Each structure stands twice: as structure tokens, then as C-alpha cells.
Amino acid sequence: MDFELSQEQQAVRDTFARFCDEKIAPQAEAIDEAHQFPWQLFRELGELGFFGMRYPEADGGSGMDLNSFCLALTEVARGSMSLAGAVAMQSLMGTKFLHMLGNDDIRERLFVPALLGEKVGAICMTEPNAGSDLGGISTKAVKVEGGYRLNGQKMWVTSAPVADFFTVFAIVGEEKALTIFLVEKDFDGLAVGRAIEKMGVRALPTSELALNDCFVPDTHCLSAVGDGVKHLRKLLAEIRIITGAMAVGGGRGALNEAVQYAAERKQFGKPINRFQAIQLKLAEMATDLEAAEQLVHYAAWLKQNDKPCHQQSAMAKLFASEAAATVCDKAARVLASYGFAMEYPVQRHLRDIRFTLIGGGTSEILKLIIAKELSA
Secondary structure (H helix, E strand, C coil), rough: CCCCCHHHHHHHHHHHHHHHHHHHHHHHHHHHHHCCCCCHHHHHHHCCCHHHHCCCCHHCCCCCCCHHHHHHHHHHHHHHEEEHHHHHHHHHHHHHHHHHCHHHHHHHHHHHHHHHHCCCEECCEEEEECCHHHHCCCCEEEEEEEEEEEEEEEEEEEHHHHHHHEEEEEECCCCEEEEEEEEEEECCCCCEEEEEECCCCCCCCCCEEEEEEEEEHHHHCCCCCCHHHHHHHHHHHHHHHHHHHHHHHHHHHHHHHHHHHHHHHEECEEEECCCHHHHHHHHHHHHHHHHHHHHHHHEEEEEEHCCCCCHHHHHHHHHHHHHHHHHHHHHHHHHHHHCCCCCCCHHHHHHCCCCHHHHHHHHHHHHHHHHHHCCC
């Protein structure tokens, strides 16, 4: 693998680094405190073509490689993990199945506007008794004339209160064949439930979703019956890789705050970055993030080049999220009392980074995946 960024990749990083510094960072505190979806920034990223980066030009995207997308997403997460979570959902999980499996009408009415940020997509897999265990999904789809009737409850649906359409995983028949359906927000029987109050990513709304005898026409049955797992597997590696990229961004945001504070804060007549104890922390943080980023980009390179990456994507997400969580904790320690104060951004990074420990698979599940690969 060539570890040197191409001119195009460097241009992508520079573009979104500027957007972070000029647009996201100045608003990050306000959107977090408002607990509201960051519509303005979301739409501006749509205008920049962010949501279409991973889709072909022929379908309205820009056809960029996965490493370029990770570079852009890392910069967004450096400014606001709430925004990063929203745009990651829109760019991959919320729209991918429409692109892969949707008909011409679905693509024209929903997919194309979603690439521009004009419509919002969400994915519904997790249930009260089914998280890491997809085999535990109990939402049922019963075949009726002209379509299916869906009944069940989904949990932790990212962007649900603002979404225009939902990709829903449900089981069909006695054999519990996992199948993918597209449900639009105005379908009878669909109800967005209570918002889940969270300690972090507070500007990224997360809700329950209820399906009560919700009729979904045959045109909105995206996969063949039972093919849900097969299609989901195509996305798992990419989901884990981009979650790792978000973790690196959140960690870098915290590291930058710690470096700046250590240069300004004086104790015993000199800046605290002159003390070895602080220098060691900063060095450890920077090294962990560099290692995490390289692992993420190696996994992205493998995925982009159609090489086996199941194990490496799990490793990248595991290491990056755990390392970033440690970095955010150390950053708060550098600020000491001010790391506990709401007036400094470090507390937001510390709260938000836990989002990356959950999304894309918990660390425990990822370790089991890695161990299974080692034993294969």
C-alpha cells in the first residue's frame, strides 16, 4: 500500500479541514446544547457533494475512493461527532440499499434528493431484544396482496425524527428469512416513538420506531426474501472502517484542545507543556491516533481494492475507537479541573467518543470476530 496521499486525497482532506475550522467548530457547542439536528451544516455538506462521494458519477455521486471518504469524515468528526454521525448515516447505511436494490422510481424520488441533502434516510435493525444478534430480530413481514404488512418495534434509530425514509430489516415466514424493506415516513402504521436522551452526540436524534400493521408495497421490498444478511454483509466492513475514521476525528479534536491548553496554561512560572508529565501524555495521545489512522486507512485500502478485509476492518474499528476513547480521557486530564467544565470542548469530545465504541459493533463483538478469523 502507498501511504502517501494522492493529490485528490490531499485536496479532499484540505477542503473538509477548512470546512471544519470555518463552519463546524464554531457551531459545535451550540448545536450540542440545542439537542437539535444540525440542518444548516448537513445541507451545506450536501452542497459540497459529501453524501455522493462513495457513489458513481453516473448516479449523481463523485465516485471517490473509500480512503478519501474517511479523510473527509475524520475532519467532520474533529469538529462535531453529532454531525459526523448524521452524515455517515446519510452517506452509507441510510442510502446504500436504495442504490443497490431500489427501482428507478425509488432512486429518482428518494436516492437522488438524499445525495443533495434534501431528504434524509435511516436504517432500522436494532430491536429491544436484538442488537449484536441479528438472528434475534422479531419484526415480522407478512405477505398480503400487493405487498407486506410489517409489525414490530425498532430501537436506536439514528436520525429517525427527521428521516424521510427508513430501510427496515424484518423476518418473513416460519423460516424467519431476513428481508430488507423500504418504508416511507408517511406510510400508515409507521410511528416514530420517543427520543432517547443520550450523554453524547446530543444533536444527533435517536428514537424508537413502531410498525403497526404497516403496509409496504411489493415495489418497496428491496431484497429477495431471505437475502437481507447477504446484502448487509457487503456493508459491514465499510461501516466499521468509517466508524474508525470518526473515532480518529473525535480523538484529534480532543488532542488539539489539550495541546492548545497546555501551551497557554501556566503553573510554577511556565506553560504546563514544558513539564514532562504533560509531554508524555501528549506524545502517547498523538502516537495512538497516528496508529489508529494508519490502521483505518489500510483497512479502507483493502476494501477499496476488493481484498479480504473482514478481520482488518474489525481491527481498525476496535483499535481506533478504544484508542480515541483513551485519548479523550487523557485530554480531559491535561485540562484537569477545566476538563470537567462544560465551558471547554474537551468534555464534549469525551462524551461523544463513546458513540464510536457502540456503532459498527461493540469492542467485545469485534474481538470475537478477530479471534474467529485467527482460528479459521
